[in-house]
Each structure stands twice: as C-alpha cells, then as structure tokens.
Amino acid sequence: MSDSARHGNPRPQGSRIDPYFDQYAQRARGMVASEIRALFAVTARPEIVSLAGGSPYVTALPLDVVGDMVGDLVAGQGSVALQYCTAQGDPGLREKICEVMSLEGIKAHPDDVVVTVGSQQALDLITRIFVDPGDVVLAEAPSYVGALGSFAAYQADVVHVQMDDDGLIPEALAETIQRLTSAGRTMKFLYTVPNYQNPAGVTLAAGRRHRILEICRAAGLLVIEDNPYGLLGFDGEPPRALRADDPDGVVYLGTFSKTFAPGVRVGWAAAPSAIRDKLVLAAESAVLCHSSFSQLAVREYLATQPWREQVKAFRELYRQRRDTMLDALSAQMPEGCRWTSPAGGFYVWLRLPDGINSKAMLPRAVSSRVAYVPGTGFYADGSGTDHVRLSYCFPEPDRIREGVRRLAQVIEAEIDLRATFGSVPSLGGPGSDTPGPGDL
C-alpha cells in the first residue's frame, strides 16, 4: 500500500501511466517489456523471413491421424481427459516418459517424474524452490533466454560460465565455483543445456560430462540438465544424459515440444525424491495440476502412434534445414563472420564482424525483411551484442536461403556504415531482450 493510500487518499497512487506502480513486489520491478518485443510482433508478417522463432515444424505431423486420436480420446475417456488430475501428473504418461528417457541412458521410475506445463514450468518451479533473491545460478555463456527469464523472476544472480565448441568448459566451471566460493556467494545450481544448445548449437563433449558431474558433486552443487533437443541429433545415437550417471545430483528437464508438439505444453522434471516432493507442492500452488486433456493426448500419442519414426522424420527434416542454412552461410556471409555447426537441434550461433552490434542492427534487418534474435537476449550480463541466433527449424529451405541472403546484405551494409562512420548507433532503453514464446 502506498503512502497516499496509508493516509486515506483515494486512487490513483503510483504514476499516471501505471497507478499500481508503487505497489508491485520487488521481483516485479524488472518485469518490463523490451523494445525489441514490438519488432518481433512484426516478424509474423509473411514478407519477413523469420530466422528468430524456435517454433517446431508441427505441420510435419500426420494431423488427420492425430485428430482422430484425440477425438477418440475425448469420446472414450472424456470423464478422465476433461477432469482434474493430480499435481504430479498422469501415471500412465509418467511411465511413457520413463521409456523416452531410457533412450538417453536414464533409469527412472514414474514416481521420479513430475509433469509440467512445458519444461519452462519446470524451470520456474525449480527456481522457486531453490532461489532466494541474490543467490547465484551458474549458466552457460550464452544460455537459454527462457531460463534467464525464470531466474530473473526470482531475482537470481546469473553467473555465466564459458563454453567452446565442445560445450561447457570444465576448467572454467571449476574456476568460477572457486571464485564464487571464495567470495562467500551462495550458489544454488548449475543450469546447462548439454545437447545442441539453445542458442549456441554446441554439444557438451562426451569426455567432459563426467568431469562436469565430478566438479558439481565435489562442490555440492545441483545440476539442472535441460534437454529439449537430445533426441534431435543428426548423427548416431542420442548423447548419454548427465542424469544417467548421477541421478541424485541431477534434475533432468524434458519436453514433448520438439519431438511431438509445443501446443500441448507437456514437459517434465525427473528429480531426486526430496526435490520431486517440493516440485509437486510447488506445481499445485502454481496451477493446481496440468491439463489432463494435454497429458492424455501425449500419452495416447506415445502409446498408439509410431512416435520413434516421427522423431526420425523430424530429425531428417531439421538436418536438411541445418545443411541448407550452413551452405547458405558459407556462400553468403561476409568476411569476419563465424558460426557454429550444430549436430542437432534448431540453432546456429553467428558471430558478427568486430564492431557490429546485433541489437542495433535488428530494426534494419527487419526493414530488409529478415529477423533473428540478438545475442544479448541470451546473457544476463549485457554481453552478446556481437552475436545473433539463427534458427532453421521452421522456415522452408528456400526461405532459409533467402533469409540468409538478406541477412548477409544487412551485415554488409553495417560493415560499410562502420567503415564510414566508425560506429553504429545502438538501441537503448530498459527491458529484457526476451522475445515471445514463438521466438524462443
């Protein structure tokens, strides 16, 4: 309650623009929309090639078949599918989730699993459970924008740890933990996307995985393994999950958003039992329970449809698009650009030539009918102006080629500008660079 209210004055308090301004919680002060958000609204226009969005290509699903399946589900099991569920989630779905995780070497029991509203909710609940304001969360540099959003919502202090083309660097992790420990900081967990990382597209090398686990174990540091893309690798078997080798020290987050469909919002956490208990209670206070309708649709899909074949089809589709993008980048990008070569997933991480600012360039790119996500969205510390994230998951190959061509021209124009004026103006103003859900 504001001072004016305390003294009995009527509304408005706060500012004229927002009468509730001085009533928000501390944690809400940072909830300000970024100015690039408005730009992303524009990128839905058909004339713009969006290499920004992380939307899976759900049109590749057999929609008629899935339609029949959900129709039968409601007609035959509607009294369950349309009813409340437990906060932990449907037991049959949790069994199926354990089968899915076994493909990555995880031995889990359905009791270990909590179904969540996408893995985003799992991130939110994990942070809710562990993070007091000012606590440190370790995350890769760069890291997933949606996770950074959750960490910010609970006022975590994100400290980034260096990556290279083989993922998180163990020595950098050890050094960071050492430094923060010496400084008396309270670290709550390491957040990592080990496979085909969003946004960097890199994968944690097999040889580094045990070392990362050892370092965290020695430091008493929980690992949050976020693995949306693990089954979407383009070569060989899925990488072995971190949780497969340390079920007591790792909370594994999974999702059906990329292997089936994001529109059902079905993700999960597999966690040590004490943490699982807290997650269930936290989920209950957040949403009571997840949608039975969505959960049972996924359960039926896994039980009755050839989902492994469908994942293979998705892999092939995304591999072609990855190849298209890498070929186009090689053919078109001006000197001074560098980019990663993802072995799976949705994203290429492009480094711009020195002195080009990805955030400042975005409005000019959108004018040239191509969109991307500026690298700044993937850092909590203001880094990333020299990078952009490009996604190849949604646009058709022809559009990918055209988008890269347009982007190359924009970058060339920036290089010319820089050569002429010495620097390029930047977008200012407050707010996170978080784009909307379709852009993640």
Add this chain to the structure above:
Amino acid sequence: MSDSARHGNPRPQGSRIDPYFDQYAQRARGMVASEIRALFAVTARPEIVSLAGGSPYVTALPLDVVGDMVGDLVAGQGSVALQYCTAQGDPGLREKICEVMSLEGIKAHPDDVVVTVGSQQALDLITRIFVDPGDVVLAEAPSYVGALGSFAAYQADVVHVQMDDDGLIPEALAETIQRLTSAGRTMKFLYTVPNYQNPAGVTLAAGRRHRILEICRAAGLLVIEDNPYGLLGFDGEPPRALRADDPDGVVYLGTFSKTFAPGVRVGWAAAPSAIRDKLVLAAESAVLCHSSFSQLAVREYLATQPWREQVKAFRELYRQRRDTMLDALSAQMPEGCRWTSPAGGFYVWLRLPDGINSKAMLPRAVSSRVAYVPGTGFYADGSGTDHVRLSYCFPEPDRIREGVRRLAQVIEAEIDLRATFGSVPSLGGPGSDTPGPGDL
C-alpha cells in the same frame, strides 16, 4: 550452498532424509505435505463416498460431440492448435471470454484478458506480481484453499475478514483495513470469491457490493474477484460482477473448469492494462505460453456448441444435488450442527457441534467410508477446526444421501466420545491441510 559444501566436502549435505534440505529457498521451507493428504489418496476408493472433492460432473457433457469437435480442430487447424501461442493467449478465445463475462455485466476488451492455466495460475501470477514476503493479503474467513496455497508460496501474511450469510461484512473489512493501516502494515489486495463461495457456499449480497468497492477504493486497495461459480446460480440471473462497477480497481478471475471442463485448464484474468502487462510477462517466465490445444478446444466449444444450454444443464444437475444434500442434512444431522444453504456452486459449509474437531474426526470418517475437507484447510491462521466443507458436485444423489448418513453417524459417535472422555484427540504435525486438486 551449505557450509560443508563451501569447505569443499562432497554431498550429502542437509539431512539424510533430504540432502538438499539446507539449500532450499526461504519460501520452500513451508512446502510440506499435510498428513491428511495421505487420507485423501484413500478417498478415491469406490467404497468411500467422497464429499471432499470439488470435481465437476464432466460426464454430463456430450463427450462424443466434444470428441468430434476436438478431432476436427486438430485435423483442420493442427498447425496452430499444436504450435506455441502468445503468452497473453489466443485472441479468438479472449473475444469469447469477453462474451462470457458480459453475462455478469462486465464490459471488457480482449486486450484486457490474459488466458491462464486455470484461474489458479492467475492467482499465482497476481501474487507473484504484488506480494513481497510479509505483505498482507486480505481474504474472507474462510477462503479458498488453493488461493491460500498461492499466497503462502509467496510468503504473504493472510488476514481473514469476517463473513456472514450475506458474504463479506463491509464493516469488518473497513475495521480490518483501519487496524492494519494503524499498525503500519503493507496491504496488497483483497481476495474475494463473491458468488457461491468456496468453501462457505454464501454469496455477497447485492447491497454490499458497492460498499465493498468503496471501502477498497478509499484505501487504495486492489480487489481480486475470483468467480468460478458465477454462472452456476440456481435462481435467476447471474450476480453482477464487482468488476462491472470498477474495472480499474478490480482484477477479475474466471475459469472454464466449472462451466465446461477442468481438464483443459483454461482460466483467465481480466485486469487494468498496467497489471495486464505484468501478468503477460509473468506468465511468459512461468510457462512461456498456455496450451494452444486447450485454448482452441475451448474457443471452438464456445463458437460451435450450445454452451449456454450446457451451463443450464449443469445448473439443474447441481441444483438437484444441492437439494439432495440439504434434505439429507436436515433429516440426518444431529443437534448442534448448522450449515449454509448455497444458492449456487458446489459447497455446503457445515458447523460441527461444540467441541468436535473436524481434522481429528477425519480418519474416523474415512474408516466409516465418508470423506470431507476439514475446515482448517480454508484458514491461514489455524481456525476452522469446528467446520467441514461438504461438496455435492460430483457424487450421484444416492451417494450424497448415503454419505451424509454415514457422516451423521460419525458425528454422533464423536458426540458420544466427547460426552464420555470430555475431549477428542487431534491429529498433530506440520504441513498445510491442502488436499489435492480433485479435492478443491
């Protein structure tokens, strides 16, 4: 990070039962399952008549027709229904939501609406936005258990305001605000369920509504109007919403859980624009976006099905069950019991004879094959031992009669026990009395 970890010792820290015990956030300390939760698991057994659960009777829906509808939705619009949505929610659904709210006198624009994962998520997000630890939230005495769970998750200090058979008492509200203001407390909002309240079954009298709004306006206090049952009144027109008369001072929460189906988890908040903006950002960090699959199912249901007729059918069904329960209570309950007569919704609030403890009685009731929710779940301050919540929404009328008969016998046995021993032993131990989602 624990001290042991800080000094480089390996896990386990914390206790042997929960190695993460000393790493949780402050807010998670209170997340402990109640001992009555285990009892509720038992109440799903068919031999037990549960008057505990708040599950709507979804079997009354034309499941074949709804099945065809969702099947067509996925087959025909799957590329949207299975894709990400915006965090604010589907625009077409938000239009329909405004039509629904107009039945209660609300004039809203689709821009004012944020679709949430049930109205529970709206409660969670509102609390997230406004409440710092220790802030006061005003709520009716008793109040909805799920709301108390959200308030507790953000460490709010809930102060209950007295109700009577006409709902919240304006003088009690004014007096409470005055007292807290004098004590220098920070109040963030009044939370109220004005219609067919959960758990008390009472409705805020029309003559009190303006007075409640005036008191809050004068105090600069936001009103959260939670209205799941507004369209499920048994007599006449739906009560006029508080928001209809003060759109700038009221956040309205609605849901399709009771008028359509809880399994889709589609609720909403209609809020002043500044709060709406914060809600969208908070929703994004909590779940990215709600399920398109669920949202579009509800949108199609509202657009293509005779939903007003279905609500009327639900009303008739629940009215019969309410009548059955009230008749059975009159016929069976021992002297000293009193109960409310709800004019809509799902619940009767039963006061036990002096000296009978509703929580202590529960295990004995379950042994006698009847379940209810002890009144303690609906207070943040330990009150409620003298009350139980009885729901008539889910069981068939014969089962309602049988359940009330069994409960009456249990209460009579308690009265005998009390007469013999002078008091009745109570369940002890920590934890909230919050039952699971089906019990709300």
